[in-house]
Amino acid sequence: MKNQPRANTEVAVNLKKYSLETVRYAAHAASAAARVFIKLKGPATAVVEFSPTGKLPGPKIAAAFRAELDDETLRAKIWAANSELRDFMILKALSTEPARAQQDDSGLTPEQEKELDDLIAQVESEIKQEAAAGASADPLGITKTWEDKYGAKKPRKKN
Numbered sequence: 001m002k003n004q005p006r007a008n009t010e011v012a013v014n015l016k017k018y019s020l021e022t023v024r025y026a027a028h029a030a031s032a033a034a035r036v037f038i039k040l041k042g043p044a045t046a047v048v049e050f051s052p053t054g055k056l057p058g059p060k061i062a063a064a065f066r067a068e069l070d071d072e073t074l075r076a077k078i079w080a081a082n083s084e085l086r087d088f089m090i091l092k093a094l095s096t097e098p099a100r101a102q103q104d105d106s107g108l109t110p111e112q113e114k115e116l117d118d119l120i121a122q123v124e125s126e127i128k129q130e131a132a133a134g135a136s137a138d139p140l141g142i143t144k145t146w147e148d149k150y151g152a153k154k155p156r157k158k159n
Contacts (some may be wrong), residue, residue, distance in 0.1 A: 009050045009058030011065060016044055018069055022076055023048065026068040034061050 011140050025047050027036040028131075034050040041047050050061045065109055108116065 011048045013046045026072045029068045030065045
């Protein structure tokens, strides 16, 4: 048997429930499995015709299209609801404001800041004391580098 051409499947869409743009976007989602043609049939109806191009039958493509119509309607509602936020973010990204001086926003009270400064000073003084103690703090020379312990590498004599 030869491959018989697959039958086209048509879906009528009420344009009072779905906008033509929503129908177009939903049809685009189904265009990977079929060729899609959208025709207006009066002012309130659009007919979407699917000509399958692969193994997926027309009724399954039509069912996927109907599900995509509802999904696309939700996307359109979200898009419309977020238009003010989107416009604000785009305006904010494109506008240039003079740089503001950064405020000290550490969230600490003045007492906590003083205590933190005291701790930092204490740690710094301990580090200085340990550095001054030097060799007595490391009698085995564990913290010394190889170069400090054995000297720098001497150049070889070339023959």
